Amino acid sequence: MVLNRGISFGISTIYLATAVRDNGGGIVVGTEIVHDKVVQARKNITEAGLETYVDIREGDALETLKTFNQTVDLVLIDGWTHLALDVLKIINPLIRIGGIVVSDNVNTFKDGLKSYVEFLQNPANGYRTSTLNFKGGTEFSVKVAFIWLRLRTIL
Ligand SMILES: C[S@@+](CC[C@H](N)C(=O)[O-])C[C@H]1O[C@@H](n2cnc3c(N)ncnc32)[C@H](O)[C@@H]1O
Incomplete structure (x- = not known):
């Protein structure tokens, strides 16, 4: 299952859904707040x-x-920067180990995405992450642990 936060007119969704189809099936879930864009x-x-x-x-x-x-x-994650961390925290428990989070424009919106990128960069949150040198900066993050596993280890 692929989640596209902010689908706009569907361009990235079309790419993602094509990949899902070509790899044997699945579903792309997209969210969008503007009704005309959804249409x-x-x-x-x-x-x-x-x-x-x-x-x-x-x-x-x-x-x-x-x-x-x-x-x-x-x-x-390709949408309004101030919501990125809140959205990630909502869906974080559902992202599987080995699951990937791709975040667009982390260099373009360095200030707006600061706390979001810091969350991904903190190993305590269960991700390993790297900023790829694509236009605007793309954060590529892989989930390697659930937070509750870390807590259980500490306890
Ligand atoms: C940069 S665009 C996404 C472009 C899309 N990923 C693509 O490449 O086709 C960001 C989208 O997020 C939407 N958006 C902004 N705030 C939102 C929210 N709170 N919930 C859902 N969508 C939101 C905007 O309306 C906008 O269409």
Whole structure:
């Protein structure tokens, strides 16, 4: 299962859903707060023939993701910077070990994403992470441990 936080008009969702389809199936869950963008994204995704691989949740990701309960393999964080850490914390328990979080524009929005990147860089939070030198900076993070495992070790 792939989670795309902020689908806009569906461009990255189309790429993700194509990869999911070509690798044997699965689902891309996308959130988007702007209704007109949701309408256009649905149109674009349907035109690409990928609608069976996409679940669009319209509304504020902080709300629409609260009821979300599927195991997550890959997350794309590409949206309003001040919400990135809150969104990650909501879905964090659902990201599997070996799951990947890809975050766009971490250098472009260095200040806005500071606490978010620091969360991923702190090994205590269960990730190993690296900033890739793509345009704007892409944080590529792999989950290596659940926090509760660390707590159990300490206790
Ligand atoms: C940079 S765009 C995403 C682009 C998309 N990943 C792509 O490449 O096609 C960020 C999107 O996040 C949406 N957004 C902003 N705040 C949001 C929120 N609280 N919940 C859901 N979506 C939100 C915006 O409306 C915008 O369309």
